[in-house]
Amino acid sequence: MISCRLDDEDWRLLNELHYLLFEETLSQTIRIIIRERRALESKKAPKNKQKQ
Numbered sequence: 001m002i003s004c005r006l007d008d009e010d011w012r013l014l015n016e017l018h019y020l021l022f023e024e025t026l027s028q029t030i031r032i033i034i035r036e037r038r039a040l041e042s043k044k045a046p047k048n049k050q051k052q
Contacts, residue, residue: 006014
């Protein structure tokens with residue numbers, strides 16, 4: 001295991017990086033959910049139109 005001491009600036013940068021990674025992961029997850037939901041809705045749409 002590697003150990004080192006982080007000063008205040010290191011911690012600030014580390015926290016900022018962690019926040020940015022979290023935000024990017026969250027936004028990617030939301031985009032995937034939206035894309036999958038649209039794909040599911042588009043599969044359902046033609047069936048609904050045919051019944052009418």
